[in-house]
Amino acid sequence: KTRIIAVANEKGGVGKTVTVVNLGAAFCREGKAVLVVDMDPQFNATRGLGVDIEAGMPTVYDLIKENESITATDVIVPTKWKGLDLVPSHVDLAGAEVELIDEAGRENRLKEGLESISGEYDFILLDTPPSLSLLTVNVLAYAKEVLIPCQTHPYAYAALDGLFDTIFAVKENINPDLSITGIVATLFDSRTRVSHNILEKLKNDERYTDLLLDTVIRVNTTIAESADVSKPVIFYRKSSYGSTDYTSLANELLTHRNKI
Amino acid sequence: KTRIIAVANEKGGVGKTVTVVNLGAAFCREGKAVLVVDMDPQFNATRGLGVDIEAGMPTVYDLIKENESITATDVIVPTKWKGLDLVPSHVDLAGAEVELIDEAGRENRLKEGLESISGEYDFILLDTPPSLSLLTVNVLAYAKEVLIPCQTHPYAYAALDGLFDTIFAVKENINPDLSITGIVATLFDSRTRVSHNILEKLKNDERYTDLLLDTVIRVNTTIAESADVSKPVIFYRKSSYGSTDYTSLANELLTHRNKI
Ligand SMILES: Nc1ncnc2c1ncn2[C@@H]1O[C@H](COP(=O)(O)OP(=O)(O)OP(=O)(O)O)[C@@H](O)[C@H]1O
Numbered sequence A, B: 001k002t003r004i005i006a007v008a009n010e011k012g013g014v015g016k017t018v019t020v021v022n023l024g025a026a027f028c029r030e031g032k033a034v035l036v037v038d039m040d041p042q043f044n045a046t047r048g049l050g051v052d053i054e055a056g057m058p059t060v061y062d063l064i065k066e067n068e069s070i071t072a073t074d075v076i077v078p079t080k081w082k083g084l085d086l087v088p089s090h091v092d093l094a095g096a097e098v099e100l101i102d103e104a105g106r107e108n109r110l111k112e113g114l115e116s117i118s119g120e121y122d123f124i125l126l127d128t129p130p131s132l133s134l135l136t137v138n139v140l141a142y143a144k145e146v147l148i149p150c151q152t153h154p155y156a157y158a159a160l161d162g163l164f165d166t167i168f169a170v171k172e173n174i175n176p177d178l179s180i181t182g183i184v185a186t187l188f189d190s191r192t193r194v195s196h197n198i199l200e201k202l203k204n205d206e207r208y209t210d211l212l213l214d215t216v217i218r219v220n221t222t223i224a225e226s227a228d229v230s231k232p233v234i235f236y237r238k239s240s241y242g243s244t245d246y247t248s249l250a251n252e253l254l255t256h257r258n259k260i
């Protein structure tokens, strides 16, 4: 049964893209069939998987804009790693928010585009931009689960509140199957008081404590290096802490399912 | 002559808010009259200056939405630090993008709201969300200068290209007075290869090298702690590296002006 997981947080730079790219790689290494869908106009996940967008190549933008003539199979591309496929993004996606604003069913364009192939994968992981606008709503309207990376910093912790409101609004009005699978603490720096402080807050906050996953993703420069060489860290340096932590997160998700 | 400086970068988590809050504090400490304008619906700059939004308090959202009945003086609030004022933001600002979409002159709502008081300050610093949409365009339509914080990581470096396109589009079509004052390398971690690598790229890239400021903002946990206690780092721990670096950036901006 295909698991469709949105990775979302309105706060910028909390590790959404790194989480999508590395979970995708970890599941793929476990023999799962994985599709990564990049819904950020900055197309970092596309880059992170080493895919170059060539001129004329259809991307997720075409899929949601021209959802009659372009189908999922037109946009899916393989990556260098067998079993790990990608729906790439493109800078033009930024225009979609405005272009779709008056269209009926504008929140369901992504779902309509991907429904036909969803069953072909074990995992579909969706990267989102740092906003709660139409692109993110399209992802939440299609996904079954939400995984929330939360940097152990005060602003990221503060962003959870608004994100939960948005998730519940989508669940109520558009997608009753949506659930929050978990919050994963990211960019945890054990040398800093702030990181310990915010991790404590997450553990003591009754809204979040049951959702907080056991795996904590630590700051590890190998992760930033892997982004620089356009590879998931688990393929770039499989004995690094970054690799260990994302493997542990993948295992935790494989064995535990939605709590809400 | 008032300097109106937008701090912008579509990439998330590169230190836009921290830069606005700490430059504001540094200029204020130099005896300048400073106004910080928070244009991010996540209102991190508002928080970062220790301002709580009380129910019914008008914010920048009201200023751009109701630009006839609400004026700049209705929304400006003092902070704990004399000479440092704030136009606070609010989560409702997220709705403005959609609400203003069909309005004529929708890119100039912020400028219309603030023009009357601009002359009362030496510096007006504007925080922006991680996107290039209508809120950021409103900021770029009003500002005279853009300061671009760039985390020394590959995705942030990659974001500069699209950002420059947006800035030049606004300059050409809406605001001919707009110029890029500089790019400041942020979150620089001298222990990591990636940081050195990206700083080198910035220095060697002919599009960016002349704009790159001398000051480099280093990773310093005191900056994250200061966000946690809702104070600028230069007031929280004035002998920290974070404080030293932001003071150096403020001095560099005081003595050097637009290059484009
Ligand atoms: N655990 C980590 N250790 C070190 N660097 C990391 C880690 N996680 C992410 N990074 C780096 O931090 C930066 C931000 O991460 P990333 O781009 O994944 O965040 P994001 O939430 O997707 O950002 P955006 O909101 O802009 O889409 C990237 O340069 C990434 O390589």
Ligand SMILES: Nc1ncnc2c1ncn2[C@@H]1O[C@H](COP(=O)(O)OP(=O)(O)OP(=O)(O)O)[C@@H](O)[C@H]1O
Binding pocket: A010, A011, A012, A013, A130, A153, A154, A155, A156, B011, B012, B013, B014, B015, B016, B017, B018, B019, B040, B044, B128, B129, B130, B186, B187, B188, B217, B218, B219, B220, B221, B222, B223, B224, B225, B227
């Ligand atoms: N030099 C630094 N050293 C340590 N921590 C930092 C530094 N600069 C920023 N931070 C922390 O990193 C996080 C991201 O910074 P900040 O929120 O200012 O970025 P931003 O670009 O405004 O993000 P967004 O795109 O979400 O608005 C914050 O928690 C902040 O406290």
Ligand SMILES: [Mg+2]
Binding pocket: A016, A017, A018, A040, A044, A127, A128
């Ligand atoms: Mg991202």
Ligand SMILES: [Mg+2]
Binding pocket: B016, B017, B018, B040, B044, B045, B127, B128
């Ligand atoms: Mg910010």
